[in-house]
Amino acid sequence: MSQPLLLVNTVDKPFPDKPWSPYHWSRKFVSSFEGILYSFRHHSSFYVHIPITISVILIAIFLEVALWEWITIILCIGMVLIAELFNTALETLARAITEQRNDHIRIALNIAAGAVLFASLTATLSASLIIARHLLF
Secondary structure, X not given: XXXXXXXXXXXXXXXXXXXXOHHHHHHHHHHHHHHHHHHHHHOOXXXXXXXXXXXXXXXXXXXXXXXXXXXXXXXXXHHHHHHHHHHHHHHHHHHHHOOOOOHHHHHHHHXXXXXXXXXXXXXXXXXXXXXXXXXXX
């Protein structure tokens, strides 16, 4: 298994005594972006979510949706991507724990995948209603 690309060594270096220091916060942001980039590059689900996200945004621009519709679309996109990031984190952690079959891990991963499915279906329904409102009325 390939090791993730880390821009900052966040494991060996302890956080400074002053959690409000700029160094402390900048390391947190770098670590966060590393996690996002790792997920986007190494998990195939994002190869589905990103093109769909771009398509929905382009359709919303073309239809000139209202501000409240933009807010709904942005929240739905965020909800799906956040759910997928949590699912990816659990999958990665599960692989680190064991490569063997474990029913508890399988159930946890199924629950996380269910959360992604539920978020995706909610976002799809919301976007469909917004698009239908503009195309049919």
